[in-house]
Amino acid sequence: MKLAPPDPGLLSVNTATVREKWNLREMIQGCARHGIRGISPWRDKLAEVGAKEAAKLIRDHGLTVTGLCRGGMFPAADRKGRQAALDDNLRAVEEAATLRARCLVLVAGGLPTESKDLAGAREMVRDGIGELLDRARATGVPLAIEPLHPMYAADRACVNTLEQALDLCDALDPERSGALGVAVDVYHTWWDPKLEAQIARAGKKRILAYHICDWLVPTRDLLTDRGMMGDGVIDLPKIRSWVERQGYAGCHEVEIFSALDWWQREPDEVLAVMKRRHVECS
Amino acid sequence: MKLAPPDPGLLSVNTATVREKWNLREMIQGCARHGIRGISPWRDKLAEVGAKEAAKLIRDHGLTVTGLCRGGMFPAADRKGRQAALDDNLRAVEEAATLRARCLVLVAGGLPTESKDLAGAREMVRDGIGELLDRARATGVPLAIEPLHPMYAADRACVNTLEQALDLCDALDPERSGALGVAVDVYHTWWDPKLEAQIARAGKKRILAYHICDWLVPTRDLLTDRGMMGDGVIDLPKIRSWVERQGYAGCHEVEIFSALDWWQREPDEVLAVMKRRHVECS
Numbered sequence: 001m002k003l004a005p006p007d008p009g010l011l012s013v014n015t016a017t018v019r020e021k022w023n024l025r026e027m028i029q030g031c032a033r034h035g036i037r038g039i040s041p042w043r044d045k046l047a048e049v050g051a052k053e054a055a056k057l058i059r060d061h062g063l064t065v066t067g068l069c070r071g072g073m074f075p076a077a078d079r080k081g082r083q084a085a086l087d088d089n090l091r092a093v094e095e096a097a098t099l100r101a102r103c104l105v106l107v108a109g110g111l112p113t114e115s116k117d118l119a120g121a122r123e124m125v126r127d128g129i130g131e132l133l134d135r136a137r138a139t140g141v142p143l144a145i146e147p148l149h150p151m152y153a154a155d156r157a158c159v160n161t162l163e164q165a166l167d168l169c170d171a172l173d174p175e176r177s178g179a180l181g182v183a184v185d186v187y188h189t190w191w192d193p194k195l196e197a198q199i200a201r202a203g204k205k206r207i208l209a210y211h212i213c214d215w216l217v218p219t220r221d222l223l224t225d226r227g228m229m230g231d232g233v234i235d236l237p238k239i240r241s242w243v244e245r246q247g248y249a250g251c252h253e254v255e256i257f258s259a260l261d262w263w264q265r266e267p268d269e270v271l272a273v274m275k276r277r278h279v280e281c282s
Numbered sequence: 283m284k285l286a287p288p289d290p291g292l293l294s295v296n297t298a299t300v301r302e303k304w305n306l307r308e309m310i311q312g313c314a315r316h317g318i319r320g321i322s323p324w325r326d327k328l329a330e331v332g333a334k335e336a337a338k339l340i341r342d343h344g345l346t347v348t349g350l351c352r353g354g355m356f357p358a359a360d361r362k363g364r365q366a367a368l369d370d371n372l373r374a375v376e377e378a379a380t381l382r383a384r385c386l387v388l389v390a391g392g393l394p395t396e397s398k399d400l401a402g403a404r405e406m407v408r409d410g411i412g413e414l415l416d417r418a419r420a421t422g423v424p425l426a427i428e429p430l431h432p433m434y435a436a437d438r439a440c441v442n443t444l445e446q447a448l449d450l451c452d453a454l455d456p457e458r459s460g461a462l463g464v465a466v467d468v469y470h471t472w473w474d475p476k477l478e479a480q481i482a483r484a485g486k487k488r489i490l491a492y493h494i495c496d497w498l499v500p501t502r503d504l505l506t507d508r509g510m511m512g513d514g515v516i517d518l519p520k521i522r523s524w525v526e527r528q529g530y531a532g533c534h535e536v537e538i539f540s541a542l543d544w545w546q547r548e549p550d551e552v553l554a555v556m557k558r559r560h561v562e563c564s
Contacts (some may be wrong), residue, residue: 118519122475151433153473153514154499164475191435193404193446217436219504233436235398 003237006252011278012066014037014211014255015045018267024049025057026267032061034271038251040209041099043092045261051098058099065101066251067144067183067209068092073109074128075158081112082124089132096141102128102250103144103208106182107128108159110152121158129180130172137179144208145169146183149191151222156157162189162198169206176205183212184243185255188224190234202248212236212282213256224259228273230281240282252278285519288534289507293491294320294348295561296493297327301516306331307339308549311444314343316553320533321489321493322349323381325374328488333380340381347383348533349465349491351373351428355391356410357403364406367391371414378423384532385426385490386418387465390441392434411462412454419461425489428465431473433504444471444480449486458487466525467493467537469508472516478524486529494518494564506541512563521564534560541550 013036015027022030024045031039039058046054046068058065071092076082108125111118128145136143145165148157159165165182173180174239182202189195199207214232219225229236240252254274256262262270295318297309304312306327313321321340328336328350340347353374358364378386389406393400411425418425427447430439441447447464455462464484471477481489496514501507511518522534536556538544544552 111515116515118473118517149433150431150473151501151504154497156474160473161475191400191432191440191442193442215436219433222433222501222504233393233398235400 005279006240006282008275008279009034010251011275012040012064012251012253013067013271013274014040014253015042016069017254017256017262017274018270019045020197020263022267024054028057028061028063030267030271031063034268034275036271036275037062038064038253040065040068040069040253040255042069043095046095052093055099064251065099066253067103067105068096070105070107070146071132071143072106072157074280075109075112075124077112077115077204082128085109086128086131089128093132093136093139093141094129097139101141103142103181103183104142105209106145107148108145108157110155110158118153125159126168126171129168133172133180137177142178142208143180144183145180146185147188149188161192161194162202163194166198166201166206170210178205181206181208183209183211186234186236186239187211187213187215190215190239195239199242199246202246207243207246207248208250209253210240210243210248210250210256211253213232213254220260224257224263226256226258228256228262231252231279237282252282254278285523287561288564289524290561291319292533292534292556293318293557294322294346294533295553295556296322296351296485296535298325298351299536299538299544299556300552301327304549306336310339310343310345312549312553313345316550316557317367317491318553318557319344320346320348320535322347322351322535322537324351325377328377333377339383346533347381348535349385349387350378350381350383352387352389352428353414353425354388354439356520357394357406359394359397363394364410366511368410368413372417373422373433375414375418375423379421383423384454385424386394386466387491388427389427389428389430390439392437392440400435400440408450408453415454415462419459424460424490425462425467427462428467429470431470443474443476444484445476448480448483448488460487462489465491465493468491468498468516468521469495469497469537472497472521477521481524481528484528489525489528489530489532491535492522492525492530493535493537494531495536502542504540506539508540510538510544511536511559534564536560
């Protein structure tokens with residue numbers, strides 16, 4: 001069955017996709033120029049402008065902030081490191097509130113230096129999110145746990161499946177208040193035999209963001225070889241149909257780390273291709 | 283709690299670990315020379331000698347064949363391709379029987395060319411194993427489904443978690459006859475939050491092989507950058523304790539794809555280091 005193409009108005013650009021050649025101001029202007037209405041900034045780009053100035057720029061250009069990337073990175077070798085992570089996360093919540101972001105994306109963090117204690121790291125993630133959650137509730141910024149592909153378990157995120165992320169949601173927000181949910185990124189989750197079932201389990205209330213790109217074959221680098229929609233093997237319309245079936249009506253955020261291809265191109269070309277592929281291939 | 287070191291007599295060498303410099307005859311002689319009592323040949327190496335001659339050589343040197351690598355690769359774009367895969371698998375079963383291998387390791391296979399139908403590929407895997415199982419029962423060769431890391435879902439194996447592999451076992455061999463089980467490879471499964479629980483679910487009867495190596499940080503290549511035990515982040519004694527708790531008393535098979543490091547070294551050095559690290563780090 002051929003699925004209907006997505007609403008072009010739901011396209012959002014994650015700033016990682018054009019991070020090599022544009023600063024945040026150029027990204028905001030670029031989105032407006034291309035008629036793209038959603039943006040998701042990374043905090044390094046945000047820091048160059050400042051959250052208040054960025055919020056004004058984004059508002060002036062009529063954009064929605066579909067997420068702030070990123071909080072998280074909770075595990076650390078000692079108490080001091082964990083406190084520093086929490087402090088940084090509290091700042092991220094404030095920034096997300098200033099931007100009126102739909103969510104703060106949380107990338108869990110991997111193993112502390114020298115550690116092989118994966119279960120311990122996962123406990124630190126649970127505790128860290130738990131500590132952050134009150135502040136997030138108070139500021140009205142939902143936290144979106146983003147499970148990352150298992151190939152990042154050691155060094156970036158020890159939350160690696162949607163099931164695991166939803167278990168955390170159940171543990172920390174059993175009342176399904178809306179303050180805690182997940183970011184579903186097809187790159188990290190497309191392989192999962194339980195993906196459809198876990199998207200259904202998440203339901204509309206817990207799907208806070210939907211990220212798209214593609215999985216290339218071969219993948220030449222673990223971190224920076226993501227593909228543009230249509231260039232890889234992910235059945236994007238099918239996964240979109242699963243999130244839509246739950247009532248998800250938010251944006252489709254394009255996040256492409258691509259040192260060898262898209263980061264080399266002119267961002268105006270990247271945005272033009274992205275707009276076309278969003279409609280044709282996702 | 284410090285776990286007791288493993289029995290040195292349980293070490294087995296997967297021929298992939300020394301494949302660049304040795305043929306099967308040299309591997310068999312090398313194992314005997316180093317006092318290593320288990321070997322797991324890949325079929326490309328086996329083909330150079332022939333299964334009968336290899337079986338004699340292995341027997342003459344007093345080695346146990348802990349597995350034959352590999353059958354599987356079931357999905358194909360058309361009926362002809364699927365039949366060719368099945369025929370090849372039937373030959374693999376015969377070879378495994380000739381070698382008196384403890385199991386035939388099955389690597390599922392990925393997406394057929396041009397396909398994005400992951401669920402369809404998984405159905406082909408289920409059907410393929412189902413077709414192979416009768417012959418495997420008749421020859422007394424257990425089939426060991428090896429879930430591969432999710433980063434191989436597209437091009438090598440669409441069975442990516444132990445849970446998924448055990449679901450296949452339940453579907454195809456509900457009576458737990460012993461004819462179908464799993465190969466637990468730490469490289470592919472260490473990240474899985476459900477690993478301990480799924481090893482317990484498998485139980486002694488379904489754990490047919492246990493493969494070890496290590497996950498390096500950073501990992502520089504998706505396929506050929508595995509580490510020697512102790513050089514990475516996997517808590518090997520802990521995972522071993524989980525399989526031992528189920529009564530698994532088989533070998534610990536070392537399978538290291540390492541284009542940049544171990545494949546460059548003299549195999550005698552590789553085996554010497556492997557013996558030491560097996561006892562000290564796994």
